[in-house]
Amino acid sequence: xVQLVESGGASVQAGGNLTLxxxxxxxxxCMAWFRQAPGxxxxxxxxxxxxxxxxxxxxxxxxxxxxKDNAKNTLYLQxxxxxxxxxxxYYCAAAxxxxxxxxxxxxxxxxxYWGQGTQVSVSS
Numbered sequence: 001x002v003q004l005v006e007s008g009g010a011s012v013q014a015g016g017n018l019t020l021x022x023x024x025x026x027x028x029x030c031m032a033w034f035r036q037a038p039g040x041x042x043x044x045x046x047x048x049x050x051x052x053x054x055x056x057x058x059x060x061x062x063x064x065x066x067x068k069d070n071a072k073n074t075l076y077l078q079x080x081x082x083x084x085x086x087x088x089x090y091y092c093a094a095a096x097x098x099x100x101x102x103x104x105x106x107x108x109x110x111x112x113y114w115g116q117g118t119q120v121s122v123s124s
Contacts, residue, residue, distance in 0.1 A: 002026065002113050004092045009118030016082050016122070022075040022092030022115060029097040030105035031068060031075045035088035044107030045090070048075060049100070057107065060086070082122045089117040
């Protein structure tokens with residue numbers, strides 16, 4: 001059974017830092033972080049392809065870094081200089097190479113596997 005388990009969410013003050021983790025039950029070629037704030041649509045944050053090629057969405061570029069430890073099947077999201085608008089539930093998503101083939105490891109991919117989420121709350 002495929003599992004994605006996020007951790008690391010917390011309540012922090014603006015300007016603080018957090019690192020989220022996503023432990024996968026197996027290797028996935030493409031993994032990503034998404035977030036959803038209350039009353040808003042889900043938003044893509046960052047992707048990691050094969051643990052080597054990464055991309056980060058413009059709203060968080062320069063503050064968030066995605067990385068992956070292939071040996072541990074764990075995806076990370078390092079977040080620094082957090083802002084109140086970063087408050088959201090953060091989700092980990094994953095796809096196999098077969099899922100990725102048609103369109104690539106992108107935030108617009110229809111990821112078949114999702115975690116339950118970890119809450120990040122940033123106060124001013």
